[in-house]
Amino acid sequence: MESTLKWFSEGPMKGTYVRNAIIKTSHPVPLKWKITAIINEHDHQIYQAELDRDKDVFSCATTRLRCTRLDDPSTIAEMRVYLQVPYSGMEYDRIQRRAQQEEIYEPSELRAYKKLTRHGPTQTFTPRLLGYSEDKQGPTGWVPGGFLVTVVWERVSGESLALRLKDRNSLFWELPLEKRNLIREMFVQQLANMARLGVMLHRPTARNLVFDRRAERLYWVGFYNAKVTRGARFNKSLIAAFDLAKPPAGSQIWRAASWSGDLSGWGL
DSSP states (O other), X not given: OOOOSHHHHSGXXXXXXXXXXXXXXXXXXXEEXXXXXXXXXXXXXXXXXXXXXXXXXXXXXXXXXXXXXTTEEEEEEEEXXXXXXXXXXXXXXXXXXXXXXXXXXXXXXXXXXXXXXXXXXXXXXXXXXXXXXXXXXXXXXXXXXXXXEEEEEEOOOSEETTOBOGGGOBHHHHSOHHHHHHHHHHHHHHHHHHHHHTEEOSSOOGGGEEEETTTTEEEEOOOTTOEEOSOOXXXXXXXXXXXXXXOOTTOOGGGSTTOOOOOTTOBO
């Protein structure tokens, strides 16, 4: 896939985030990464009026890349770059005016990986943060002095539980019952640890779970736009949101915060 967004394919960023390019990260130690594939790109450019209404939005573009560590090609990783871009309609204003839009921004994805990697229980079932940089764009950037954040995390082994197989079922429902029971047990334990830490996925589904059959390990992935708080109550009802069990037809009891987590009568 070639770069399609003007922010990464044109102007000051041209040729920077392309296959075989070398990208540096500075924390926790300086490292170099070789891009092997462009996975996706998203444009989050906004009008200035939107910023006035919501202080938590930023005008930016992101690109997700696959990469390898330059001094150790066996280390395969995922990278996302957050680039501040001018407000809509101001892309080609004078540099001095664009520079006035400069913002400091720490993506929730980076905050989530920092917490997950430092915390003993969660670092065993989430991708490790391998490197990051919180840089500023140069004087000829789209927004001179604006944020340019790079996040690199471990690529875990296994298959997505949402992977569609025969009979239109997901991978999870193609596994034998003993494997499904094991996954549910691991899921509930991991969910409790995630809640205590205060990190939760954005709109979680089975796509956020990866199962390594050989090692019998369950991983949580996809922390883009993660919710990061000081801690939260964990709710077993997420077992249905992740499609790890099917509630009885017409039942709504499991949606209540007081639900005990009893799976009697559920499809397992």
